[in-house]
Amino acid sequence: MNTRQLYAPLMGFALLALGACSPTKEHVAERDLLVYVDPFIGTGGHGHTFPGATRPNAMVQFSPDTHLQGWEASSGYHESDSLIYAFSLTHLSGTGIGDLGDVALLPYSGVDSLKPVARFSKANEVASPGYYSVYLENFGIQTELTSTERVGLMRLKYELQDANRNLLLDLGHILQPNWGHKVLKNDLEIVNDSTIRGTYYTKGWADQHQMSYTIHLSTPADSMVLHRNGEGSRVAYPLALTDTTDLKLHLYLPQGTEPLLVKTGLSHVSPEQAEKNLAAELPHWDFDRIREESREIWRGVLGKIQIESQDQSVLKNFYTAMYHAHIAPFNYQDVDGHFRGMDKQVHRNARPEDGHYTVFSLWDTYRTLHPLLTIIDPDRALRYGRSLISDYQEGTILPRWPLAANYTGCMPAYHSVSVLADLVAKGLASGEDLKLWAEAGVRSSVYRADLAEKFAGTRELDLITRHPHFKETLGFIPADSLPESVSWAVEMAYDDWCIARIAEAAGLDSLAREYDKRGRYYQRYWDKRTNLMRPVMADGSFRTPFNPRYSAHMESDYTEGNAYQWSFYAPHDMQGFIKTMGGREVLEANLDTLFTTSSRIDGEKQSGDITGLIGQYAHGNEPSHHIAYLYNYTASPHKGQALLDSIMYTFYKPTPDGIIGNEDCGQMSAWYVMSALGFYPVCPGLPEYQIGRPIVDEARIAVQGGVFTIKVKNNSRANKYVASVKLDGKPLGGLTLQHSTLRAGGTLEIEMTDKI
Structure with a gap:
């Protein structure tokens, strides 16, 4: 069933409600209800919400991680922050304990760093149901996020044309490491120059947690370097390994003017199931289409x-x-x-x-x-x-x-x-x-x-x-x-x-x-x-x-x-x-x-x-x-x-x-x-x-x-x-x-x- 068919009864209700209204009075039903939603509400104080892209009750909550330790890191984000350590695909909303932060990605350029960190300002941050956007000031990258139920989609516009276009997959990333949350091991498979998949095993509030994923790039990487506990080596693929050390995979992409898109499918079962989820929910690369589908779904819920x-x-x-x-x-x-x-x-x-x-x-x-x-x-x-x-x-x-x-x-x-x-x-x-x-x-x-x-x-x-x-x-x-x-x-x-x-x-x-x-x-x-x-x-x-x-x-x-x-x-x-x-x-x-x-x-x-x-x-x-x-x-x-x-x-x-x-x-x-x-x-x-x-x-x-x-x-x-x-x-x-x-x-x- 397509999205419009699924939510047609709800939109019909909205029109019914509108038809019953007095024509002389302004009504909410005459507006897009999305304009009243601000995902930043609750991201300050002790609200512990996150502003990233998600659909109703979905497996994916694609959001920036700006706060890694302490009570205010429960969702991975706090309004007072100005640094982004990664964009990860799973987050808790409003809890008093932190966990998740699975499959962490960070675009960067112009530096050769084991663990780059992005700077941003609130003025260059936008969030609405099913969408998040931020400008990474020190890297010159406009980063946009949207999602389906089980797949996250990232669109990256590297604005410094003469700079390197890089992407980090941080498989040592975790929220709340000071509360005992840690990565146990990674099963990693680099299939080719545009497909990476694996399973990420952690121990924290969830004693035995594993998240499988598959990552697809719209533009193949020129090369990849895998760092194990800080020691890097160029990747020859296909490559499959199991490792308990801190893994960081750096992807170096060709220069160009076209945006880079990154699809990440999730599954709690296996990488193969993550591939099935991705193929079923996001077989294309149309970012704006997915964003609008998310908005339509949220309109149905709000309505x-x-x-x-x-x-x-x-x-x-x-x-x-x-x-x-x-x-x-x-x-x-x-x-x-x-x-x-x-x-x-x-x-x-x-x-x-x-x-x-x-x-x-x-x-x-x-x-x-x-x-x-x-x-x-x-x-x-x-x-x-x-x-x-x-x-x-x-x-x-x-x-x-x-x-x-x-x-x-x-x-x-x-x-x-x-x-x-x-x-x-x-x-x-x-x-x-x-x-x-x-x-x-x-x-x-x-x-x-x-x-x-x-x-x-x-x-x-x-x-x-x-x-x-x-x-x-x-x-x-x-x-x-x-x-x-x-x-x-x-x-x-x-x-x-x-x-x-x-x-x-x-x-x-x-x-x-x-x-x-x-x-x-x-x-x-x-x-x-x-x-x-x-x-x-x-x-x-x-x-x-x-x-x-x-x-x-x-x-x-x-x-x-x-x-x-x-x-x-x-x-x-x-x-x-x-x-x-x-x-x-x-x-x-x-x-x-x-x-x-x-x-x-x-x-x-x-x-x-x-x-x-x-x-x-x-x-x-x-x-x-x-x-x-x-x-x-x-x-x-x-x-x-x-x-x-x-x-x-x-x-x-x-x-x-x-x-x-x-x-x-x-x-x-x-x-x-x-x-x-x-x-x-x-x-x-x-x-x-x-x-x-x-x-x-x-x-x-x-x-x-x-x-x-x-x-x-x-x-x-x-x-x-x-x-x-x-x-x-x-x-x-x-x-x-x-x-x-x-x-x-x-x-x-x-x-x-x-x-x-």
Whole structure:
């Protein structure tokens, strides 16, 4: 199916939305939505995004590497930099840990250096969806990047005609070498003067990572020199070798005025599969055609939600957030269905049209990104669920933060089950083997001694912690035995409730009852004296002394936060939670304290993820993301509406430092998208949303039933409070929107006021 056929329904929706608009008012649908996307948003501060060329959820993220070490190198790029070390084809978007940076290329001229470095200025840098361009000042080279799903395409214009035209393939390049990331070996084959292929093996956050590639040049090289640990020798090809040293291949190209084009196909399986991917996706050399195809694909994605706003900042933030919400997870599958599984073996997908995916930042994205997709792209949402189940079948446990066929074990609990439970709750899993899904949840919720033995001595051992063991044996996690005990406990309680919902749908009633019981284990941590979730010691007492402001990254009782931020987490049992704490009035008082108390964080090792503070609320980190909406469970929802207004207008800006914390593979952006529309999934796994404070004037969302329209009357910065809500002309009767209502299409009218 060609690109225009594939996206015709989406473009048709855009035209339908345009046809429904009043001719006297300017609408977003009359413009190219790409103009509102700025890939540089989030590249400054601690956003950790990258500006390079990619397609939605693609294997390739072709981007410059300007930052190689430290926290700000997580994506390989930072807005403050002025040097480019390479252009590599794989990158993480908005993470707090770095990896990838595979297959690094750098054009250069006029120097004979083992490792040249390019200089650039921001004024000569351009980025838009599917395209990146920069002028390398010290080499006089205009460098442009675009891509298909599995192939990167580079166009180089060497402007100094009398200078050498050179290209470096740096097979020793890596991101985050100071965090233990290293190249293990290279299989390299130089086929001829215009074709190079191989496999690049690394060890880092992904314990066993391999990336195969094939590189084709539009102009054959005059000669090549291969450097091994700095010692160079001219290449006579064909050449095939395996080497564990630092390899750098310099290609010397003939002088000329025609641009040089470089195609790089990727595969996680083999160089031969990379050749198949390249042949299928990019059999030609037409750079502008690929760039325009990418733009058309991104238009289709952005057009799933058409918004109107008088505020250009809202438009830019919203559509850039839509863009960032469609970068991860990455498709990990070749064009013919082959992929490398969590068992490190090669498999072929029985449903190749589904794709197989990696880079699920689940601790972050289960909260909003995956629920958003159930609305605007339910087929893709289900494909992600199937991919997680495939991971279970290959590795016998659901992943926590899978990266390139590796279990990283990053972050607490087992939130794959949240993604699965949300699909079940929203009727998207009716044709799936739900008993298998329940089995996967159960086997992922317990301590796995078999996997502890299997993963011994590897980075993947981080997946197997003893937190579930104590939950099973004691019903709580003793804080004097393990760190982050409170965070693990309350999040496992939610995940166990999710397993109960899957089991219930599968007809496994006794299992559902057991996991519903486990879902209430969070109550053991509630301390009525402090009105906070407090760590419990092995003898059953609360930790004393207790400082709710204290944070020590990876060492305290709370993950990337403190007691204030973690004391509002029981989204699956809000009525039980409210009863446990003593009533709605107590919840409201606790929320008031959270948002108005001092923002001081105590501790010399406090987590750098605690950013975007309003009192002790920390919007820069995900555990806080649902909290403002909890005012809907009190007598004062207007307080939450005012806070949401402040969060959206203060912590999201159309600037490089415009994301207040790590973007986290689309979660920070998905939060903005849904909150700007005016509703939010407080509890994925419940098919409902809480209405907050919309900041768009109007929105039209493509849903299964047609179009769901949101009209916001009297919207302004002053009018931040909800006066009334109507659905298809009738009062909604509260601030809860059902997913079935949304999916069916219709019109939601939200009237705003400046009165409380």
